[in-house]
Amino acid sequence: MRDSVDPLRRCVAQLSRLPGVGERTATRLAYWLLRQDPEVASEIGAAIQELRVAMVRCAVCQDVAAVDPCPRCADPRRELGIICVVERPQDIAAIEASGEFRGRFHVLHGAISPLEGVGPDDLTIRALLGRLSDGVEEVLVATDPDVEGDATALYLARVVKPLGVRVTRLAHGIAVGTELEFADRSSVARALVNRREL
Numbered sequence: 685m686r687d688s689v690d691p692l693r694r695c696v697a698q699l700s701r702l703p704g705v706g707e708r709t710a711t712r713l714a715y716w717l718l719r720q721d722p723e724v725a726s727e728i729g730a731a732i733q734e735l736r737v738a739m740v741r742c743a744v745c746q747d748v749a750a751v752d753p754c755p756r757c758a759d760p761r762r763e764l765g766i767i768c769v770v771e772r773p774q775d776i777a778a779i780e781a782s783g784e785f786r787g788r789f790h791v792l793h794g795a796i797s798p799l800e801g802v803g804p805d806d807l808t809i810r811a812l813l814g815r816l817s818d819g820v821e822e823v824l825v826a827t828d829p830d831v832e833g834d835a836t837a838l839y840l841a842r843v844v845k846p847l848g849v850r851v852t853r854l855a856h857g858i859a860v861g862t863e864l865e866f867a868d869r870s871s872v873a874r875a876l877v878n879r880r881e882l
Contacts, residue, residue, distance in 0.1 A: 782873035795832035841882035
């Protein structure tokens with residue numbers, strides 16, 4: 685009974701919910717928090733609470749940002765003729781870090797995965813299609829090089845090509861099974877430069 689209200693155990697249980705954080709790491713973090721000044725934990729908690737309240741989804745590219753439209757969509761220096769389609773918001777950082785892409789982005793918020801019950805209607809594909817009449821000449825599909833990413837890329841090629849828009853895919857440089865956000869800069873840069881037609 686006492687364990688259910690023990691603040692340390694409760695903190696460890698909550699920290700263990702974070703991706704990549706097991707019980708041992710969560711325990712280490714909890715003890716680290718105990719050694720800090722009280723305002724450290726308060727500031728961390730406030731930042732986490734504010735995150736859900738302050739962040740919005742950009743109506744244009746579907747990225748998460750503090751403003752709508754996001755700074756990238758509002759930037760007039762971005763190339764208008766190409767849209768890079770990614771699975772997750774954090775994938776944009778990997779593309780931007782390569783220094784090879786100056787176009788616009790679109791975030792799908794997932795990939796087609798029939799086994800997990802995720803179909804095209806569960807992604808932001810309709811919003812992407814709505815953007816294609818705006819002078820877009822190429823859609824660069826930068827989904828992960830795995831089964832779900834490939835299925836999503838093939839589906840996008842099937843629905844975008846009939847609209848007269850070129851569809852390309854990231855090429856060599858990113859190993860199969862690698863999540864884009866964890867690929868190194870030079871691999872992402874090579875994949876962008878060597879993209880191929882779908």
